[in-house]
Amino acid sequence: MHPADRFSSAIAASHSIACVGLDPRPALIPPELVADSLSRHGDTVEAVAEAFLTFNRGIIHAITGHCAAVKPQVACYEAYGPAGMHCLFETIRFARERGIEIIVDGKRNDIGSTAEHYAQGWLGSAPGLGGKSLPGWGGDWLTVNGYLGADGIAPFTGKAPTTTGIFVLVKTSNPSSGELQDQALADGSAVMEAMARLVQRWGQGRQGTCGLNDIGAVVGATWPAQARRLRELMPDTLFLVPGYGAQGGSAADAKAGARPDGSGILINSSRGIIGAWKEKTYAGLPWTDAARAALEAMNKDLE
Amino acid sequence: MHPADRFSSAIAASHSIACVGLDPRPALIPPELVADSLSRHGDTVEAVAEAFLTFNRGIIHAITGHCAAVKPQVACYEAYGPAGMHCLFETIRFARERGIEIIVDGKRNDIGSTAEHYAQGWLGSAPGLGGKSLPGWGGDWLTVNGYLGADGIAPFTGKAPTTTGIFVLVKTSNPSSGELQDQALADGSAVMEAMARLVQRWGQGRQGTCGLNDIGAVVGATWPAQARRLRELMPDTLFLVPGYGAQGGSAADAKAGARPDGSGILINSSRGIIGAWKEKTYAGLPWTDAARAALEAMNKDLE
Numbered sequence: 316m317h318p319a320d321r322f323s324s325a326i327a328a329s330h331s332i333a334c335v336g337l338d339p340r341p342a343l344i345p346p347e348l349v350a351d352s353l354s355r356h357g358d359t360v361e362a363v364a365e366a367f368l369t370f371n372r373g374i375i376h377a378i379t380g381h382c383a384a385v386k387p388q389v390a391c392y393e394a395y396g397p398a399g400m401h402c403l404f405e406t407i408r409f410a411r412e413r414g415i416e417i418i419v420d421g422k423r424n425d426i427g428s429t430a431e432h433y434a435q436g437w438l439g440s441a442p443g444l445g446g447k448s449l450p451g452w453g454g455d456w457l458t459v460n461g462y463l464g465a466d467g468i469a470p471f472t473g474k475a476p477t478t479t480g481i482f483v484l485v486k487t488s489n490p491s492s493g494e495l496q497d498q499a500l501a502d503g504s505a506v507m508e509a510m511a512r513l514v515q516r517w518g519q520g521r522q523g524t525c526g527l528n529d530i531g532a533v534v535g536a537t538w539p540a541q542a543r544r545l546r547e548l549m550p551d552t553l554f555l556v557p558g559y560g561a562q563g564g565s566a567a568d569a570k571a572g573a574r575p576d577g578s579g580i581l582i583n584s585s586r587g588i589i590g591a592w593k594e595k596t597y598a599g600l601p602w603t604d605a606a607r608a609a610l611e612a613m614n615k616d617l618e
Numbered sequence: 619m620h621p622a623d624r625f626s627s628a629i630a631a632s633h634s635i636a637c638v639g640l641d642p643r644p645a646l647i648p649p650e651l652v653a654d655s656l657s658r659h660g661d662t663v664e665a666v667a668e669a670f671l672t673f674n675r676g677i678i679h680a681i682t683g684h685c686a687a688v689k690p691q692v693a694c695y696e697a698y699g700p701a702g703m704h705c706l707f708e709t710i711r712f713a714r715e716r717g718i719e720i721i722v723d724g725k726r727n728d729i730g731s732t733a734e735h736y737a738q739g740w741l742g743s744a745p746g747l748g749g750k751s752l753p754g755w756g757g758d759w760l761t762v763n764g765y766l767g768a769d770g771i772a773p774f775t776g777k778a779p780t781t782t783g784i785f786v787l788v789k790t791s792n793p794s795s796g797e798l799q800d801q802a803l804a805d806g807s808a809v810m811e812a813m814a815r816l817v818q819r820w821g822q823g824r825q826g827t828c829g830l831n832d833i834g835a836v837v838g839a840t841w842p843a844q845a846r847r848l849r850e851l852m853p854d855t856l857f858l859v860p861g862y863g864a865q866g867g868s869a870a871d872a873k874a875g876a877r878p879d880g881s882g883i884l885i886n887s888s889r890g891i892i893g894a895w896k897e898k899t900y901a902g903l904p905w906t907d908a909a910r911a912a913l914e915a916m917n918k919d920l921e
Contacts, residue, residue, distance in 0.1 A: 316840070338732075339744065340735075341745050343745050344747065349747045349748075352747055353747050353748055357748075358746040358747060358748035358749070358750040358752075359746065359752065360746070362746065362748075363746060363747055363752070365746075366747055369760060369877065377856050386737075388728075388732055390726070390728055390732045390733070390735035390736045390739070391732075391735050393735065393736060393739040393740070394735040394736070394738045394739040394744040394754065395739070395744055395752065395753055395754075396703075396707055396755055397700060397703050397704040397707045399739075400699075400700050400703040401700040404699055404700045422726070422727050422728055422763070423693070423725070424704050424725050424726055424727075424763055425691075425693055426790060426791060426792035426860075427792060429641075429691055429693045429694075430693070432643075432691075432693035432694050432696065432697040432781050433693045433696060433697070435697045436693070436696040436697040436699065436702075437696075439699040440699055441666075442644055443644065443661040443662065443663070443665065443666060444644050444647065444652045444655055444656050444661060444665050444666055444669055445652075445656055445660075445661035445665075446661070447661040449661075449662065449666070449698065451697065451698075451699055452699055458764055460727055460763045461727070461765075461798065462763055462764075462765045462787060462790070462798055462799070463787075463790050463792055463794065463795055463798075464792070464794030464795055464796065464797030464798055464799070465794040465797055466792050466794040467723050467790075467791055467792060467794070470760060484765060484766075487729060487765075487766050487770075488729060489729035489730060489766055489767070489769050491766070491767030491768040491769040491770070492766055492767055492768055493767065494767030494768055494816060495764065495765055495766075495767055495809070495812060495813060496765070496767070497814065498803055498804075498809070498812050499803060499804040500801055500802065500803055501801075501802040501803060501804055501806070502802060503804070506798070506801070506809060506812075509809075510798060513797060513798065557729075
């Protein structure tokens with residue numbers, strides 16, 4: 316199925332446009348999991364990887380059916396070497412088995428022949444020594460940095476839509492995103508608008524039946540005015556919106572880039588959901604219940 | 619030692635400004651290694667990972683002392699899942715033990731709090747569950763995409779130089795690099811020049827005794843005129859130059875961005891070295907000898 320159509324179905328079924336960021340960090344792991352992993356593995360990367368995986372499985376179990384997607388942040392796993400990457404692999408597998416849409420947040424980018432390897436790994440399969448097709452990590456979507464232009468993008472998309480898609484960084488949520496992205500071009504628009512026009516061009520003719528493309532855009536919740544402008548430039552593009560909650564974006568800010576009918580956006584929260592057990596609001600709840608309750612509060616806030 | 623000074627020493631000791639790209643692909647693996655791995659593991663990711671590692675070790679052994687650095691391309695390993703990443707880890711370890719400078723080509727990028735995890739993983743260490751510092755992959759340098767601005771860069775560099783450094787993408791070697799990077803800004807310069815000015819600003823006061831910063835720039839060999847202009851904007855910046863050889867850049871093109879005294883550049887070749895055994899020029903040589911001979915030819919060509 317066209318990946319944007321799959322999203323439409325997931326949103327309809329879960330009544331949610333929320334995406335839960337699976338960004339585990341030691342400080343977000345509940346004490347009982349920490350103690351358990353330390354006792355078995357000592358203070359090692361193996362302990363971190365085991366605790367992250369147990370934590371992610373609990374979170375995924377708690378939120379399944381109540382959000383549109385999960386978004387593992389690759390950096391959190393890569394920080395712990397091969398053990399961390401194995402944890403990411405198992406996390407994706409666990410989410411896949413539960414049918415949740417998986418956005419791999421890797422912001423990958425390279426020249427064409429190299430981008431091809433990233434595409435094989437994250438969204439497809441790579442050739443074995445004997446010519447067999449070896450499945451990769453199993454993501455449904457991958458975030459991608461478009462600084463290299465079309466031939467760094469094409470390997471991820473192919474000539475026609477398949478079952479996977481990408482989100483290209485257009486306007487990121489961080490404070491210094493404007494240093495390059497807001498610079499004024501000769502025609503009076505900003506660099507991010509140039510990127511938006513590229514995303515719009517790359518997405519031509521790639522709509523699913525829901526009307527959205529398989530080439531989405533990352534547009535931070537922290538810049539609502541820019542999001543409205545970017546929506547004009549990319550009418551058929553699915554926006555992945557980070558920066559809601561912990562980073563400061565309100566529900567209205569996060570929804571600023573929606574299409575006139577309210578569709579076309581996915582709003583991510585990471586710490587706000589997976590770290591809910593640390594918040595006063597959810598004190599006393601088991602960490603899985605806290606995550607679920609925080610997600611329900613987010614869904615309500617976004618209604 | 620300041621990482622740029624380490625490079626100066628490596629260049630002086632090896633009489634080479636070459637960097638060898640460790641970008642293994644099944645088609646570049648000699649038949650005897652393919653047969654051996656297939657017989658032990660079947661047509662699996664484990665077979666690929668084992669063959670890549672044996673291949674990389676042979677290449678590293680053959681080129682040690684005759685180049686300034688090695689540059690593993692993360693995508694080639696990521697394509698094969700956790701097994702591929704384990705192979706990358708062991709490749710870096712093998713190179714470290716031989717004292718070769720290691721540039722991890724990952725083009726990583728994210729908002730500050732996330733970039734921190736990439737920095738911990740590739741260039742430093744990450745906190746364990748018990749607070750211990752857990753060493754990561756062990757790279758000396760990491761390539762980074764600067765589209766997110768300063769707060770996506772700062773986590774990699776810290777406030778003052780350490781023993782590691784980064785290379786920020788400024789002008790990439792691929793055909794469509796100009797789609798964004800060449801767009802004209804309001805002041806008449808191009809987007810890549812805006813990126814160059816950011817790199818120059820970020821590098822202020824970060825020189826080693828050799829006069830070069832720990833924040834370098836990626837400037838493709840395929841764009842010599844642009845490289846000369848970018849050198850004007852970044853006088854104290856080490857240029858990592860991909861695109862020589864297989865991608866079409868000549869020695870003169872690749873050296874276009876050097877400083878007036880010829881310093882300040884590192885020129886990468888991947889397929890041209892590691893795939894030399896497939897070339898008619900080196901027919902009959904063992905693949906390790908072919909790599910070494912191709913590297914010597916490259917060094918001569920760059921003189």
